[in-house]
Amino acid sequence: MADFFGFTGIFFVTLVTLLITTRWPAVANILYVALTVRIIVLLIGHYVVPLPDSTGDASSFEGEALHMFKTSTGFSNLLSQYPGPGSGFIVWIIALLYLFFGESKLMAQSLSLLFGMGSIFLGWLLLRKIWDEHVALKAGWVLALFPSLILYSCLTMREAYISFFLALALYGVVDWVRVGKFKSIILALIGFIGAMFFHGAMFLGAIIFFGIVILSNFRETFRRSIFSSNYIRNLMISLFIIISFGSYFFGKFEIPKLGSFKDIIQVERLLKQTKNSTEGDASYPKWLIIDSPVELIYKSPIRMVYFVFSPFPWNVKKLSHLLGMIDAFFYIYLVCLILLNQKAIRSDNALIIILILLIVYIALFGTAVGNFGTGIRHRGKFILMFIILAAPLLPKFVMLTKNNSYKKNLEKK
Secondary structure, three states, X not given: OHHHHHHHHHHHHHHHHHHHHHHOHHHHHHHHHHHHHHHHHHHHHHHOOOOOOOOOHHHHHHHHHHHHHHHOOOHHHXXXXXXXXXXXXXXXXXXXXXXXXXXXXXXXXXXXXHHHHHHHHHHHHHHHHHOOHHHHXXXXXXXXXXXXXXXXXXXXXXXXXXXXXXXXXXXXXXXXXHHOOHHHHHHHHHHHHHHHHHOHHHHHHHHHHHHHHHHHOOOOOHXXXXXXXXXXXXXXXXXXXXXXXXHHHOOOOEEOXXXXXXXXXXXXXXHHHHHHOOOXXXXXXXXXXXXXXXXXXXXXXXXXXXXXXXXXXXXXXXXXXXXXXXHHHHHHHHHHHHHHOHHHHHOOHHXXXXXXXXXXXXXXXXXXOOEHHHHHHHHHHHHHHHHHHHHHHOOOOOOOOOOHXXXXXXXXX
């Protein structure tokens, strides 16, 4: 019976995908391929051989959810155990699934699949809004076939949910820059808050975005001059100071149901986190451990490099490390494209905001994460941002389109 509900979940994801492609046929083949690949990988992991990373946090979340479900006395009691933002939130969500559908791991995985597919669709919409249909299709295929996105769409982990809500937030950000409507700000807020419930640090994006929105209200020439090189430099310096030292003063300020700022953005514990996370054969070098705020200043940029680009060839000791290095090569390639695309980025305020958000997130996670095994998973949350910034320079794919007339329209562009 548990597997029946699991396959029902997969069928529901398939039905949603079909409905989307009926309304947006241009993205049909991308979504069909993405869904097919993910269902195959999901079923292999469920019935044949465990997927990479499925025995760590994913297994822990499932076990904790099962315990929460079995020790609860009903729906009301389970609702009362709402844990707030963080890793406990996904445990609570899975426990609710167990309550309604039985102990179905496959059902929990199908929910990750739903959000993973949703992030591809939102990413395509966002890329089309920023660039054009042709670029959106190229980048859409990357989103559909990127290995880490496939993997975490098939596991009961937080990454698929965070990717979806972050894509929603970015759509709101871009729409606000393009149109300037208040509803776009609300959409961005919903996205950032949704991502925050799965990982508190994601709320930092909302703080940055709303800081920019507030600043724009004091500058009549915002859309022309706020992103001058001097302003970007000053803004980044200010953000670095806030992230590095402001967290020490946020611990006592609390938001009802959400907790203190230190619980939401989890920055105060960075120094301790860097020590705790540098363990195991995938850990960063010991000299990258941060022991003081001063070391935070000059070691953070190096840790950012490790976060995005490791494992390096000299770190490879087993097959999983080799796969991680292949993943890192994709990011090296995307960063090279971003550097080549900097002229287009500098001329678009929306892209500059995305770049600022990306740098801040990398700085935060790069400082908190101390081993490349965890880093591979965490950097996957931000792959859409990398792809957006590099999209026009991505290579051309043999794009399968819905019909020949649409293909001809692409060729004219």
